[in-house]
Amino acid sequence: MAKSSSALGTPEAAARTSLTTRILAVNIFALAMLAGGFFYLDSYRAQLIDARLEETATQVRLIAEAYAVTPPAGRPQLLSKFGLLTDTRLRVYAYPSPTARAAEVPRSFDSWSVSGPTYQLRDPAQEEWQKRVARFLDRSIDIIVDADHPEHFHEPDHDTLAAWPIALRATRDRNIATSVERAPDRTPMILAAIDVRRPDGSGAVILSTENQRDITRIVRAERLRLGVVLLIVVLVSVSLSLFLARTIVRPLRRLALAAHRVRLGRAREVQVPRLPERRDEIGTLARALSDMSMAIRQRIDATEAFAADVTHELKNPLASLRSAVDSLGIVKDPALQKQLIDVIRDDVGRLDRLITDIAEASRVDAELARARFESVDLGTMIEGLLTTREERGRNGDVRVAFARPHRGTAVVFGDGSRLTRVIENLVENAVSFSPAGGLVQVAATRDGDDVVIRVEDEGPGVPPDAREAIFNRFHSDRPEGEEFGRHSGLGLAIAKAIVEGHNGSIVATDRDNAPNGARFVIRLPAWSR
Template identity: 50%
Template sequence: MARATSSMSDHETAPRERELALQWTTQLSLTARILAVNIFVLALLAGGIFYLEGFRSRLVETRLEQIARETRLMAAGLDKTLPAERDALLADFVGASGSRLRIYDANGTLIVDSFALAAPSYSLIDPATEPLRKDIARAMDRFVDSLTGTRVPPPVVEQPVSMASNWPEIGRSRTSGRVVSAYRLAPDRTPFISAARALPNSGKALLVTNNARDITRTVRSERLWLGLLFAATLITSVLLSLFLARTIVRPLRRLMTAAVRVRWGRERDVTVPRLPGRNDEIGLLARAISDMTRSLRERIDAGEHFAADVAHELKNPISSLRSSIEALEAIDDPAVRVQLLAIARDDCRRLDRLVTDIAEASRMDAELSRAHFERVDIGSMIDAMVSAREARRTPDHPHIAYARPRKRSTDIMGDDNRLERVFDNLLDNALSFSPPGGVVRVSATRSGDEVIVRVEDDGPGVEAQYRDAIFHRFYSLRPAGETFTRHSGLGLAIVQAIVAGHQGSVSVGDRDDGASGARFEVRLPAADAPSP
């Protein structure tokens, strides 16, 4: 059923503002936007690099705290251990911790080195002796450090002759009397951590160092797995994005191409793809555009046919009128001139009726689309129309018999002015075909969710092969003896257009009682019927 189309409301302001707010996204194609969204999600995954950097920092801090505790415990143990037991204690500690212990005297000279008492627990590696993959790993370390803005610690330098002055943490420990730790980088960019503790009452200092390569191995291993995961996800995301873009963009481009061809109108039969294999929104859009295009083409064809029919229908009375006027100039016989003037008047009346009906038929769809439907009692409307016609009826005209329904039982939602035109045309048609003294029977009843109006006449009826054609524009089966100017052939076409605009139907058939005559039946949705 046609509904009223309202003007722009305040409710449309918010969507319009949202469209303006997202206007920048229209500068990108759908493919680019799909890729951008998916890659943005991948960028969040790539943010794991920052997590790994924080993870490494926490590992280094934990190891510094650990070596500080070990240094504190070792210093306390040395203070309580006899000199003869010192070397054994150092060896046990080195074996358990993997660190290197050095003791310097008050002058800063190295007097004890655990590497001289047992096999070295670690050794600083020269990067020049390592394979290419290690160089790549160190390059990646430097790249991540620059990317995350990590402060790079100073390098460790082992002098040929180890002195306390080479280790600033020893001096700070002697000054503060507490354990002081430090973090440096070994030549291969692995963490080198140290802690110093001034031994009380002796002027000596203890230095514990360790090359924590396991931290680097752990971080690089996690980074490798994260990189592989990122690469796999990136490839998968790009492929899925391209697939998604292909399934969305390609059919949209096909629809766009077809729409452009329809717009240009250079090809009469443009096939808009319906994409029957797709049940998603793209498929629904394709079928909606296809149906819209077909409907548009039908309306264009109907408009072209209507224009051709109008030209044809106007041509005959205009030609007759012109012939009559031209003949008036050449004929002096008063009787013939009166006859020609009568023909001219008939042609003028016919033209007037044609122009009026053509104007109404041409604006019918537009007016129905803007109409505001209200509750209309069809029974009361027809009752008023029949009463008015019966009051004007002359004895030689057909009688109208109306079976009045129960009040408000035949309510529908519609435009009362247009509906009056429907039943007015049907009554005119029935009266014109009914013989003098005949009866036109009208009824309005409610059946289920429909209101049914029937108009029956006593005329010759409509043969089966013409029952569809009589609703076409300018098609008319005129009753015998009727003057040519009374009907334009648009009355029933207007009836069908108005009824269709109310989501109803109109048909013609034989009378139920088998007598001669036609029965027109209009079916309209009742006011309280569910909307289709």
């Protein structure tokens, strides 16, 4: 069964709607709430009419009381003055006899016959076009707000008591009756009637009619002011919405296009806009995406270079291995066969070391990203490492000295096993370059906010132009006389990757006040509680 949803009520619908449309929709919704002021105006008009009804009822009551105590000869003048003062038309319907029916009660007095008209019912067909437009707006807004629809007011052809339902109601209820009707030009007519008959049935009914044109004028004036304000707010809101959408959507569109080109990979150097002039979240996002794309590009370049280096490094032992294997089936001399077998064994061992180091180099970054760091006392760690090397005889005839720091002074925050690998690679490198009987010195000290580790040897040292290259993968500068293939050239590269993964640095320099030898200096942020 299909499920329906509102236009913007689901994430799928929002995803199909542009950001500009959503910004405009939100702002226009707020404007629609402001437009609800028209409902308030309808309520305001109803309150004005109710107040006028109460005021008219009070006036008619006062007129009736004055009418009752005034001699018959003075009543016409009294009613005409009241009509002039209140802008109303007062009519009197006097009962000719106590038993007379309403249809038989004619109009006995009309204030207009004395004072003249106090209001004028206007013919809509004779008014200017502005008034017609105003009435059209009145009708439209009344339909929107579902306003009440009073009956149409019209003067009866035969002005008798029976022609006025409100007068009949006042007669029936023996009380004041009021009502609102609508003049031809849609202005409200306030009607009020009161029965002033005596208990014997003689007397009259007084009817008051008044055209409250000022109510329509007040409401229209308020509506005009509200409309002007609403129009200004709409223009400002739409302008600000478009400006906001432009400042948000356009840069996001540029970033999305650049990201799409990066994903397609059709251009080697895709420039993601950095938007340096933006100092907001979008500018931060742009620069983050730009940095991310450059990091991805560098990672891809490094991966491609690494793959090319791996291919190159594997070809040499594989070529040697293939040659030895092919020759082994041809050579019949046992001595030569033994030499070929030794070559195969060495090549296999070389491949094994190379593949092991390649695997270590390729996964060091990923493992550092997942590692759980903890406080590591480098003094204790280095001491244990060097003791193990000495016990296994891995230093040969080279002496290794360690200036152990005070406990707790050389503490960093990191992965202990990885940091052990760094020191192991540096010590192994120093031992391999040291002459027979040479001395390798290891030290760990605290320097301000850093822990500094130094590994020095008495070997030939590192030429200044090679101090960056030695940290590249598969760098092949080895000491003279070393058997080929014993090292993969990845030790220092792995050490640098681990150090930088701990927000540290590693450099190669000359030893102080020494004719030869190399010094490797590692700086790591010290751990503080």
